[in-house]
Amino acid sequence: MSIEIAFTKGHGTGNDFVLFADPDGEIELDAAQLAALADRRFGVGGDGVIRAVRSARLAEGAAALAEDPDAEWFMDYHNADGSPAEMCGNGIRVYGAFLLAEGLLELGVGETVPIGTRGGVRLLTRTADGFEADLGPFVIAGDAMVSARRLDVDRPGLAVGVGNPHVVVALADDAELDALDLSDAPVVSPTPPHGANVEFVVPAEPLVAGGVGRIRMRVHERGSGETLSCGTGAAAAALATRSWAGDGAPDAWRVEVPGGVVGVRVAETADGPHVLLSGPAELVFDGALEL
Numbered sequence: 001m002s003i004e005i006a007f008t009k010g011h012g013t014g015n016d017f018v019l020f021a022d023p024d025g026e027i028e029l030d031a032a033q034l035a036a037l038a039d040r041r042f043g044v045g046g047d048g049v050i051r052a053v054r055s056a057r058l059a060e061g062a063a064a065l066a067e068d069p070d071a072e073w074f075m076d077y078h079n080a081d082g083s084p085a086e087m088c089g090n091g092i093r094v095y096g097a098f099l100l101a102e103g104l105l106e107l108g109v110g111e112t113v114p115i116g117t118r119g120g121v122r123l124l125t126r127t128a129d130g131f132e133a134d135l136g137p138f139v140i141a142g143d144a145m146v147s148a149r150r151l152d153v154d155r156p157g158l159a160v161g162v163g164n165p166h167v168v169v170a171l172a173d174d175a176e177l178d179a180l181d182l183s184d185a186p187v188v189s190p191t192p193p194h195g196a197n198v199e200f201v202v203p204a205e206p207l208v209a210g211g212v213g214r215i216r217m218r219v220h221e222r223g224s225g226e227t228l229s230c231g232t233g234a235a236a237a238a239l240a241t242r243s244w245a246g247d248g249a250p251d252a253w254r255v256e257v258p259g260g261v262v263g264v265r266v267a268e269t270a271d272g273p274h275v276l277l278s279g280p281a282e283l284v285f286d287g288a289l290e291l
């Protein structure tokens with residue numbers, strides 16, 4: 001049986017998504033159908049696929065509603081290969097823009113809405129030029145070794161959890177970052193049990209300007225390959241660099257990715273430090289396709 005999908009293409013700093021509305025949870029796509037939507041040659045094309053569904057209308061939404069009964073909307077996120085992911089930092093901003101455009105949500109600048117995700121409920125605030133997502137508490141999990149194409153020797157990495165798994169590797173300079181070949185997934189040892197997104201970072205010169213830390217980053221995303229940006233990856237990269245920098249490191253970071261710039265900040269909350277991510281959210285075009 002074929003299914004007609006009305007979709008919107010959107011992106012956050014070049015991390016692009018196919019979004020579709022299924023408020024009542026009637027469109028269950030399998031991994032092959034999700035991958036077909038994300039296919040850049042035979043489908044719409046994107047780093048991920050996002051279904052807008054009411055938390056009350058899917059099994060995974062029950063945990064979100066238990067955490068926050070106001071989390072009406074769930075971001076059902078899948079990577080380009082059809083695998084589910086806990087969270088997407090660029091995706092949740094584009095999801096906010098999509099809910100507004102579809103008339104499924106009203107949110108003024110400065111207002112906040114709770115969104116259900118597989119990683120837990122995330123608070124999304126509309127800003128003057130996009131959105132800021134509270135990614136919640138974070139975990140600096142420990143050391144790993146990473147190899148990648150065109151890296152002469154294996155490098156140490158730091159595992160960071162921000163709802164989804166990341167390993168961050170510091171490189172020496174821009175030349176090393178630019179020379180990296182991320183067409184194959186970097187190999188992380190020990191192998192993370194659920195895979196990992198891997199970020200490579202270099203500090204800007206100077207590292208801190210006007211109280212803001214500054215880094216450049218490239219990323220290989222679990223389930224999607226190299227992308228132009230990864231929001232949770234930018235948060236993980238800023239957290240790792242902040243941890244390496246030690247006492248006195250700034251709480252606010254500017255992360256330059258191939259697709260643009262996002263902001264990361266660490267803020268104290270009632271349940272300890274949280275990491276927050278800000279940046280743009282763009283909707284590019286609408287269409288329909290039959291799967």
Ligand SMILES: N[C@@H](CCC[C@H](N)C(=O)O)C(=O)O
Nearest residue numbers: 085088089090164230231232
């Ligand atoms: N691009 C996203 C992360 C998407 C999920 C990731 N590939 C994973 O499997 O964890 C972002 O902006 O955070």
